[in-house]
Amino acid sequence: MAIKKSELYSSLWQSCDELRGGMDASQYKDYVLVMLFIKYVSDKYAGVPFAPITIPAGASFKDMVALKGTSNIGDDINKKIIEKLADANKLSDMPDFNDATKLGDGKEKVERLTNLIAIFEKKELDFSSNRAEGDDILGDAYEYLMRHFATESGKSKGQFYTPAEVSKVMAQIIGIHKANTSAATTVYDPTCGSGSLLLKISDAAKTEVTLYGQEKDAATSGLARMNMILHDNPTAEIKQGNTLANPLFLNEQGSLKTFDYVVANPPFSDKRWGTGVDALHDIHARFQEYGVPPAKNGDYAYLLHIIRSLKSNGKGACILPHGVLFRGNAEAVIREALIRKGIIKGIIGLPANLFYGTGIPACIIVIDKEGANNRKAIFMLDASKGFIKDGNKNRLRDMDMHQIVDVFNKQTEIDKFSRIVPFDEIEKNEFNLNIPRYIDNSEPEDLQHIDAHLLGDIPKADVDTLKAYWNVYPNLKASLFTASSRSPQFYALTVNKDAIKTTIYQHPEFVRFMGQMNALFEQWQTSTTTTLKDLQQGHHPKQTIHAIGESLLAAYTGKALLNKYDVYQHLMNYWFAAMQDDCYLIASDGWKAGTYRVLVENKTTKKVSDKGWTCDLVPKELVINRYFAVKKAAIEKLEAESENLSSQITELEEEHGGEDGYFAELDKVNKANVAARLKEIKGDIEAKEEITALKKYLDLTEYLATANKKxxxxxxxxxxxxxxxxxxxxIKQIKSLVVDDKWMATIAKDIHTEMDRISQRLTHRIKELAERYETPLPLQTKTVADLEDVVQAHLTKMGFAWN
Structure with missing residues (x-):
């Protein structure tokens, strides 16, 4: 049966990581990913005529398996496998599998390489069968490994990888997803690293497109080439070299080749960008029109290279540090020129600490030459607050990505989030593009009202900030507040603060709104349940989650109080936690509820233990709840009895466990010691109460043992x-168990918690305001005076005088 995707990735990572030893992750990744590459191309292309990748005789993964345990395994992998594959497919800078400094000597090296090969012999890593599923799993497995290697590689060595979430956003905002693409459509990344960004752009296109990438680091460029093949882009051109000093994609005339789309995540603030570059006399005229970047900061050098590499209607996106938006001198000159030309379509501010290798916040500069002459504004979006902590890094959530893409592509203006900023406003700010100048995303300060603290009542301004709720519940406000008798600028609470929640939750408008929201979810649930029960073996899970995710967003669009992206995130959280694995099981095996034994091997003794049975698609708890509810209830009754007996035993031990207690003489309170003590004092008339307590303990333990046995x-x-x-x-029953009892029950519970959170927020805020101003200064003064009088009276009675 198919393995869960999440388990496959995590076990693959854990296995590889165990074999790493003291080697730096940035180096070890080369060995692991080359192994994954050889396994993939061997499964995919070995013996296939006219395949895009040649597998020479004797150089397949099977031939590598034959080398396991041999004394010359490292040298043989180099000569018999790696060299042949590299020569046949023009691959370069492959890792040395015989490097003793990294892999160890003698037996250590043999065992490490043998175990590494064994990891990739897993039957779940067979890529020869279903191409669509295989590629999907491979791509995600590769992404998983790359992210973990980047995380482990340290500050200066994780730059080979652009986080997948950022890559997905860039792919959507440059417009390739809606363009009429073809094989003639070109996409270029001048600092392509491992190629992950290029591949995300390719994935977003409707058709196959042609990919080009250049990477300065030799080993990383080799990794990118393999990555292209692993993701079914064997014709992609990846070249190794310094893009600024020696751009390798040129026309026949020697000028820069231009592309339809260009994306990049260049090294931030590259101090050595000018090495080998004559910026003032650049033969490619990259700096002629806009100006020369400063010698010690290459951010604009890469951006200008991108602009020069775009066709006249080309579109691009580049990740750069925020400094490019506001730094002065030479960069200010370039920035002004770019703005006046209308080249910059938009700027997206990202959260800090997203990228491997740096913690500083970055932004995406979106370039669009099409319509540049008529552009009169720049669309700015501040997405700096939308993220989740993931280990020592931050990560964009699915809701963050979707909102960024939706808002940017529709050019929607949202308070504190996005704005269309006209050029004349930018010019007034001396062409400074720092996002906070145009978008204030700060939260409003919760001001304390001195007058209300002095005289009581709740300020009208505070109540009015809850306008979104009053729009939905127009009469609820009158049920909670009445105008203050002392001023129209204040409200008096009409109910006790402890009755606020009840007043809100029982109000007809609140009840009606909650009913509408429940009906809305049920309508989506009914439609989606039908869709999910229609899933067939061989379906594409990513298409499935995309379709139901979009339908959920559409259902909650424009609904008051609710943020549709918050609702969407609940679905996506469950997708990655469980539903994704289920859908891949169905895609592989169909609607089968196969059970299997859970066998666990002891790593030391190698002894295998049977831990029972399980079923991944239909957990046994679902079957019990639906078909064995009576038996489950009977067991729960017995468990309650057992728990009650345990509590009585605990109480007895606490009652008689002190220094003078009946259990004080016992080294440890247990059945054997209590029985021995009882035998010792048998017949002792003075120990009558102790005998009673000890017998009660033995009776309770006996009852407990009987209950537990039952x-x-x-x-x-x-x-x-x-x-x-x-x-x-x-199959019908399996579908009902999985879709109704497992998936929909969980999704419904999660989305209803979102509704509860919104309601609780209103309750909490009103109660907070009530408590803040419930004791005005005169009342506090009187309370203090009254208490002082009480204390004075007590002191007088005691014969003390208080002056």
């Missing part, structure tokens, strides 16, 4: 009955 027997019988029931499940 529980165990009932659980064994239930487990056997449930296991026997699985083969009788029809």
């Amino acid at each position: 529980i165990k027997e009932a659980q064994v019988k239930l487990d056997a009955a449930v296991l026997a029931h699985y083969p009788t499940l029809s």
Whole structure:
């Protein structure tokens, strides 16, 4: 049966990481990814005529397997496998599998390489069968490994990888997803690293497009070439060299080749960009029109190279540090020229600490030559607050990515998030593009009202900030507040602060709104349930989640109080937590509820233990709840009895466990020691109460043992009955268990918690305001005076005088 995707990736990473030893992750990744590459191309192209990749005789993964355990394994991998593959496919800078400094000597090297090969022998890593599924799993496995290697590689060595979330955003905002592309459409990345950004752009296109990439680092460029092949882009051109000093994609005349789309994540603030570059006399005229970047900062050098590499209607996006938006001198001159030319379509400010190799915040500069002459504004978007912590880095959530793309592509202006900024406003700010100058994303300060603290009541301004709620519940406000008798600028609370929640939750308008929201979800649930139950073996899970995700967003678009992206994130969280694995199981095996034994091998003794049975698609708890509810209830009753007996035993131990207690003489309170003590004091008339307590303890432990035995027997019988029931499940029943009881039940619960959160926010805010101003200064003064009088009276009675 198919393995869960998440388990495959994590086990692959854990296995590889265990074999890493002391080697730096940035180096070890080369060995692991080359191994993955050889496995993939061997499965895919070995023996296939006219294949885009040649697998020479004796150089396949099977031939590598034959080298396991041999004393010359490292040298043989180099000569018999790597060299042949590299020569046949023009690959370069492959890692040395015989490097003792990295892999160890003698037995250590043999074992490490043998174990590494064994990892890739997993039957789940067979890429020869279903191409669509295989490529999907391979691509995600590769992405998973790359992200983990980047995380482990340290500050200066993780730059080979652009986070997938940022790459996806860039792919959507440059417009390739809606363009009429063809094989003639060209996409270029001048600092392509491992090629992950290029591939995300390619994935977004409707058709196959032609990819070009240049990478300065030799090993990383080799990695990019392999990455292209692994992702079914074997014709992509990846060249190695310094893009600024020696751009390698040229026309026949020697001028820069131009492309339809250019994307890049260049090294931030590259101090050595000018090495080998004569900027003032650049033969490619990259700096002629806009100006020469400063000698010690290459951000604009890369941006100008991108602009020069675009066709007259080309579009591009470049990740750069925020400094490019506001730094002065030479960069200010370039920035002004770019703005006046209308080249910059938009700027997206990203959260800090997204990228590997640096923690500084960055932005995406979106370039669009089409319509540049008529452009009169720049679209700015501040996405700096939308992220989640992921280890020591930040990461864009699915909701963040979707909102950025939606808002940017529709050029929607949202308070504190996005704006169309006209050129004349930018000019007034001396062409400074620093986003906070144009978008204030700060949260409004929760001001304390001195007058309300002095005289009581709640300021009208505070109540008015809840306008979004009053628009939905127009009469609820009157049920909670009345105009203050002392001023129209204040409200008095009409209910006790402890009744605020009840007043809100029982109000007819609140009840009606919640009913509407429940009906809205049920409508989406009904439609989506039909879609999910229609899934067939061989379906594409990514298309499935895209379709139901878009339908959920559409259902909640424009709904008051709710942020549709928050709702969407609940779905995506569950997708990655469980539903994705289920959909891949269905795509592989169909609607089968296959059970299997859970066998765990002890790493030291190699002994295998049987931990019972399970079913991935239909967990046994679902079957129990639906078909064995009576037996489950009986066991729960026994468990409650057991818990009650345990509590009585604990109480007895606490009651008699002190220094003078009946259990004080015992080294440890247990059945054997209590029985021994009882035998010791048998017949002692003075120990009558102790004997009673000890007998009660023994009786309770006996009852508990009997109850636990009954529980165990009932659980064994239930487990056997449930296991026997699985083969009788029809496909219709399996679909109902998975879609209704598992998926939809979880999604419904998660989305309803979002509604609860919104309601609780209103309740919490009103209660907070009520408590803030409930004790005005005169009342506080009187309370203090009254308490002072009470204390003075007590002191007087005691014969003390207080002056």
